[in-house]
Amino acid sequence: MEQPSLERRVTLLDLLDRILDKGVIIQGDLTISVANVDLVYVGLKVLLTSIERAEQMRRLAGDAGAPDQA
């Protein structure tokens, strides 16, 4: 299964942390719905943690003698 590299995931996190939260913020504007932004964020956080955890489990499985494609 193809997973984006850690660099790619971190780059995406850096992008989100910046363009959604920082820069010139004009209060009380009509901006994109917070629900949308939260979805992108939540999706990414799940991605970051789940991939790290999956990697960890894969290695443990590899140590236990399971076939390891990587």
Added chain:
Amino acid sequence: MLYLYAITRSDAPPLPDPADLAGGPLDLLVSGELAAVVGAAERAPPADEATLWRHARLLDLLMADRALLPARFGTLLGEGRLRAVLGRHRATLLADLERLAGCVELSVRGLWPEGEAEPAGPPPPTGRAYMAELLDRERARRARAAGAEAIHAALAPLARAATRGPARAGMPLTAAYLVGRDNVAAFRAAVALADSPGLRLICTGPWPPYSFVTSLEE
């Protein structure tokens, strides 16, 4: 309605041709020494990954030859409101443009290496194993936190400005550095040298100076 991309000086070079990045032509709304880079839009764009990257590439194109203050993604407002904001915050915006001219932002994150992610599961239930596991986890966490502090302390003096973000689980260092455009390669080389045992450093950018824009008080 206007979709705001960035604020620049009105004497900045002519706008580049954004090809298809902006989803339409870019326009400058000039207000004295300030100019807002805007597009026409009826609604805010969807916050999906492809749209976010397109927005980022457009800003990359703009910042290649001008100082700019990036607007938060999704800022849609009427012309009157935008003119009012430019007028009320003129001094702050001009000072920011001057301070940030010639600079870009680099991000540095320190992560627990993959496969050694901070353990999240419950520790073993029995007394002795439980204590030993807690002790191990705390030692490892503290060692990495100290490593992150040391790295930031070493990198901050190399930048014109620096700011720390909150630590996340498995990510004890989140920091942004304001660096002269000519110093990006040197700063990256310093990051490569600053590597600390037990932490993997990832440097991304150059980004527009998002983390160094003064927040506007209404």
